[in-house]
Amino acid sequence: MSAELFSLSLAEAGDLLAAGRGSSRDLVEAALGRIEATDARIGAFLRTTPERARAAAAAADGRAAKGARLSPLDGVPIALKDIFLTKGVETTCASRILEGFVPPYDATVVEQLERAGAVVVGKLNMDEFAMGSSNENSAFGPCHNPYDLARTPGGSSGGSAAAVAARQVHGTLGTDTGGSIRLPAAFCGVVGVKPTYGRVSRYGVIAFASSLDQVGPFGRTVRDAALLLQAIAGHDPRDLTSSTRPVDDYVAGLEGGARGLRVGVPREWLAGGLTAGVERAVREALATYERLGAKLVDVSLPHSRYGIAAYYLIAPAEASSNLARYDGVRFGLRADEGRGLKEMYAETRERGFGAEPKRRIMLGTYALSAGYYDAYYLRAQKVRTLVRRDFDEAFRDCDVVAGPVAPSVAFRLGEKTADPLQMYLADVFTITANLAALPGLSVPCGLERESGMPVGLQLVGRPFDEATLLRAARALEREAGPLPAPRIA
Numbered sequence: 001m002s003a004e005l006f007s008l009s010l011a012e013a014g015d016l017l018a019a020g021r022g023s024s025r026d027l028v029e030a031a032l033g034r035i036e037a038t039d040a041r042i043g044a045f046l047r048t049t050p051e052r053a054r055a056a057a058a059a060a061d062g063r064a065a066k067g068a069r070l071s072p073l074d075g076v077p078i079a080l081k082d083i084f085l086t087k088g089v090e091t092t093c094a095s096r097i098l099e100g101f102v103p104p105y106d107a108t109v110v111e112q113l114e115r116a117g118a119v120v121v122g123k124l125n126m127d128e129f130a131m132g133s134s135n136e137n138s139a140f141g142p143c144h145n146p147y148d149l150a151r152t153p154g155g156s157s158g159g160s161a162a163a164v165a166a167r168q169v170h171g172t173l174g175t176d177t178g179g180s181i182r183l184p185a186a187f188c189g190v191v192g193v194k195p196t197y198g199r200v201s202r203y204g205v206i207a208f209a210s211s212l213d214q215v216g217p218f219g220r221t222v223r224d225a226a227l228l229l230q231a232i233a234g235h236d237p238r239d240l241t242s243s244t245r246p247v248d249d250y251v252a253g254l255e256g257g258a259r260g261l262r263v264g265v266p267r268e269w270l271a272g273g274l275t276a277g278v279e280r281a282v283r284e285a286l287a288t289y290e291r292l293g294a295k296l297v298d299v300s301l302p303h304s305r306y307g308i309a310a311y312y313l314i315a316p317a318e319a320s321s322n323l324a325r326y327d328g329v330r331f332g333l334r335a336d337e338g339r340g341l342k343e344m345y346a347e348t349r350e351r352g353f354g355a356e357p358k359r360r361i362m363l364g365t366y367a368l369s370a371g372y373y374d375a376y377y378l379r380a381q382k383v384r385t386l387v388r389r390d391f392d393e394a395f396r397d398c399d400v401v402a403g404p405v406a407p408s409v410a411f412r413l414g415e416k417t418a419d420p421l422q423m424y425l426a427d428v429f430t431i432t433a434n435l436a437a438l439p440g441l442s443v444p445c446g447l448e449r450e451s452g453m454p455v456g457l458q459l460v461g462r463p464f465d466e467a468t469l470l471r472a473a474r475a476l477e478r479e480a481g482p483l484p485a486p487r488i489a
């Protein structure tokens with residue numbers, strides 16, 4: 001059978017089905033076969049759902065035969081970070097504490113994708129409760145970068161990025177609280193979009209830090225990411241933070257180019273701290289924009305240097321509250337030696353949580369405790385306001401802000417696990433968009449000469465202006481051309 005079906009982009013796979021030149025069944029079998037052949041080395045999947053996928057494919061093929069496809073995604077295999085609730089399918093957030101938890105309902109985004117006809121083939125590896133930058137905090141083993149198996153795919157949505165880069169599925173969803181879509185997208189050479197806070201529903205998404213979490217797509221191309229975002233964006237009455245603003249058409253304007261676009265370059269983001277290879281690739285991408293008729297504008301984000309510090313108060317504070325619900329009573333693991341209720345709570349949490357969630361719970365509980373709230377949490381919230389004001393100021397002079405996603409290309413597995421602070425610094429350029437609730441994306445801008453690893457360019461936009469971000473990303477993608485596919489050794 002068509003062995004190379006898995007190498008089609010999501011848009012191409014959809015076009016194939018629309019033209020009646022292939023079936024969803026074949027696409028699903030190709031994806032499952034590809035996962036089978038590669039995932040022992042990549043580790044992107046925590047579980048596949050072949051039966052559910054085959055049934056969905058048969059339904060999609062039935063619709064296609066009648067000329068009644070639901071959307072460009074109808075019949076196309078995709079996969080989900082294991083943070084999204086899937087009815088009847090175990091959902092663990094890569095934590096032992098949720099082992100065996102089978103949700104009674106689907107997250108809104110899962111419903112939306114399935115309503116568009118997309119075929120879910122499995123659940124993807126991630127850092128436990130989305131806490132991490134390398135996918136090494138997964139309780140079920142790390143995920144590997146398809147471009148170099150000794151390196152991290154980035155985190156926390158490592159599986160979501162790796163599965164797309166490794167051509168296992170045509171698109172995926174992840175979440176981004178401080179960079180967890182953009183960082184792995186950059187490390188794995190794919191496109192990852194973190195929408196504006198409130199653009200996509202968080203209902204049925206396991207909460208990490210609720211004021212920062214946002215759902216978004218991964219695609220091999222900008223168009224693929226736009227198609228997925230189109231399917232999931234919009235108001236959800238079940239999520240009170242979701243916006244009622246009408247959703248733009250993300251695909252219509254994609255080929256509009258970069259002429260006249262004002263690209264803000266924050267001077268603090270290129271002021272050292274980048275590896276030479278990343279700096280070169282980012283500067284080349286900026287030069288490409290100039291060549292395409294965009295105007296580079298010098299902007300300043302003076303408070304971004306406090307981003308990491310503010311984030312590591314706010315995110316753990318919210319996490320400590322969100323994770324209080326895992327007590328052995330309602331979800332997943334229960335460690336009950338019959339010694340009493342409090343002992344059961346303590347034993348369950350001791351055994352169920354890994355080191356990083358425990359660290360965050362302790363930091364967050366401390367930051368929120370009486371006498372410390374004003375000194376830490378409240379001050380961090382004030383810094384958050386200043387970070388947002390910096391961006392508001394910058395967007396008076398520019399339409400998008402551009403810079404690096406991360407200080408380096410994908411680092412080696414094990415390289416930063418001994419030092420949490422080093423790990424936290426991987427998000428130094430991404431965290432501010434979450435603090436400011438702004439949309440951001442990562443688009444590949446080439447391979448680093450020294451390592452041969454992908455480099456991503458980050459674009460951050462005005463609130464709800466995902467359409468401009470995607471158009472700008474597409475302009476660069478068209479110039480830079482597709483990255484060579486990884487050779488999975």
Ligand code: GLN
Pocket residue numbers: 130131132133155156175176177178179180181208315424427
């Ligand atoms: N790496 C950051 C953290 O560990 C961000 C994670 C995320 O965006 N989910 O919190």
